[in-house]
Amino acid sequence: MTAPLPWLAPYRDTPFDGEVLVPGSKSLTNRVLILAALADGPSVLTRPLGSRDTTLMLGALTTLGATIERDGITWTITPSAWDRTDPSAIDCGLAGTVMRFVPVIAALGSAPVTFDGDEHARVRPMATTIATLRDLGVQVDDEGRGALPFTVHGTGYVTGGALEVDASSSSQFVSALLLAGARFDKGLELRHTGASLPSMPHIDMTVAELRRRGVRVDTDEPNRWHVHPGPISALDVEIEPDLSNAGVFIGAALVTGGRVRIRNWPADTDQAGDAWRTIVPAFGGTVEQDGADLVFSAGPVLNGVELDLHDVGELTPVIAAIAALAEQPSTLVGVAHLRGHETDRLKALVTEINRLGGDAEELDDGLLIRPRPLHGETFRTYDDHRMAHAGVVLGLRTPDLFVENVVTTIKTYPNFAPVWERLMT
Ligand SMILES: O=C(O)C1=C[C@@H](OP(=O)(O)O)[C@@H](O)[C@H](O)C1
Numbered sequence: 214m215t216a217p218l219p220w221l222a223p224y225r226d227t228p229f230d231g232e233v234l235v236p237g238s239k240s241l242t243n244r245v246l247i248l249a250a251l252a253d254g255p256s257v258l259t260r261p262l263g264s265r266d267t268t269l270m271l272g273a274l275t276t277l278g279a280t281i282e283r284d285g286i287t288w289t290i291t292p293s294a295w296d297r298t299d300p301s302a303i304d305c306g307l308a309g310t311v312m313r314f315v316p317v318i319a320a321l322g323s324a325p326v327t328f329d330g331d332e333h334a335r336v337r338p339m340a341t342t343i344a345t346l347r348d349l350g351v352q353v354d355d356e357g358r359g360a361l362p363f364t365v366h367g368t369g370y371v372t373g374g375a376l377e378v379d380a381s382s383s384s385q386f387v388s389a390l391l392l393a394g395a396r397f398d399k400g401l402e403l404r405h406t407g408a409s410l411p412s413m414p415h416i417d418m419t420v421a422e423l424r425r426r427g428v429r430v431d432t433d434e435p436n437r438w439h440v441h442p443g444p445i446s447a448l449d450v451e452i453e454p455d456l457s458n459a460g461v462f463i464g465a466a467l468v469t470g471g472r473v474r475i476r477n478w479p480a481d482t483d484q485a486g487d488a489w490r491t492i493v494p495a496f497g498g499t500v501e502q503d504g505a506d507l508v509f510s511a512g513p514v515l516n517g518v519e520l521d522l523h524d525v526g527e528l529t530p531v532i533a534a535i536a537a538l539a540e541q542p543s544t545l546v547g548v549a550h551l552r553g554h555e556t557d558r559l560k561a562l563v564t565e566i567n568r569l570g571g572d573a574e575e576l577d578d579g580l581l582i583r584p585r586p587l588h589g590e591t592f593r594t595y596d597d598h599r600m601a602h603a604g605v606v607l608g609l610r611t612p613d614l615f616v617e618n619v620v621t622t623i624k625t626y627p628n629f630a631p632v633w634e635r636l637m638t
């Protein structure tokens with residue numbers, strides 16, 4: 214198959230002023246799908262995200278015995294009976310939520326399940342998943358790789374109890390264990406032992422979704438979670454718009470001196486993307502609530518920023534693109550773990566911003582970006598949806614910028630390129 218031609222990103226010399234309803238949250242959709250597959254009855258999801266990562270999650274849960282019925286904007290999930298005994302295989306693609314969450318769920322079944330994914334998925338950090346499963350008494354065959362592919366041999370139950378995890382390279386190792394913990398015979402008393410724990414809002418989201426379904430989770434001490442054993446109640450939910458993906462449109466408003474209305478911004482949410490409310494003022498912009506929507510506007514000057522993005526690392530690529538177009542230098546820290554994301558995002562951002570004539574430098578745990586005039590080039594995306602988002606934001610202010618493999622945005626955003634083209638041209 215030949216690679217698609219690089220795509221000419223829309224350029225604008227006038228302010229963008231638009232309105233967007235972004236598709237559903239990846240993180241919420243994939244958590245809700247897992248919990249629906251473990252629940253005590255069928256659950257209905259309204260406005261779930263239909264994208265590559267959620268399709269992979271549906272495929273994985275179907276393989277484990279759940280059934281899915283789709284009807285327009287609703288999906289009905291009937292839980293698995295967990296009675297399969299034949300070996301099966303699950304494709305994780307490049308989805309962290311599939312490769313980290315599903316192996317722990319598969320341990321509850323009674324069959325060997327082999328996990329693999331895209332070429333780059335094989336270098337994403339997975340040793341913690343394998344080690345914690347073994348600590349729980351589950352047999353995992355990885356032929357010493359400490360990475361995909363590997364096979365989980367479920368025996369129909371996991372005893373659970375006390376467990377330590379070093380989740381400094383990804384919060385998803387914690388979320389995975391918490392999501393399954395109520396179904397362990399003794400529940401789960403989990404303690405994170407590593408130096409730091411990224412993406413805390415994502416862990417808070419996991420705990421909140423468990424509690425909404427009647428699971429008792431104690432979080433009295435930092436870095437400790439006690440999930441009590443018991444049923445997970447079925448629950449019908451509406452999925453919030455993906456606030457991390459809203460960032461690319463917010464970026465468009467900031468770098469063109471314009472404005473964007475993001476429709477249906479949830480008033481109370483655990484999504485990492487809610488941090489745009491404070492990030493936009495740091496760049497000199499403003500944020501206004503208007504009914505159910507948030508309106509983000511550029512200020513008279515696009516300031517440089519000094520931000521610790523440890524909690525909200527997935528916002529970094531778009532923030533880096535905005536920073537490269539700002540009027541002063543920016544420093545972004547707290548994101549060493551981005552080296553284990555869809556690609557090594559620190560290296561990729563430095564390489565691509567500098568390819569356009571920019572001046573970006575990799576720090577131990579982040580980026581230093583000094584704005585420079587940029588010129589058109591092909592912006593490489595390394596199969597990373599958020600690198601493509603960074604590229605299109607830079608393209609708004611850089612004539613003749615081509616984005617390689619813009620279709621990679623399908624990971625979390627169906628039809629992104631046509632939507633962007635329609636809004637920006
Ligand atoms: O649990 C989740 O849904 C996610 C957790 C975060 O992972 P890391 O902690 O690995 O950054 C985030 O970056 C990722 O996009 C989604």
Ligand SMILES: C=C(OP(=O)(O)O)C(=O)O
Pocket residue numbers: 307308309310527554555599625
């Ligand atoms: C890190 C990300 O994804 P994943 O869920 O694959 O880890 C992301 O979407 O920015």
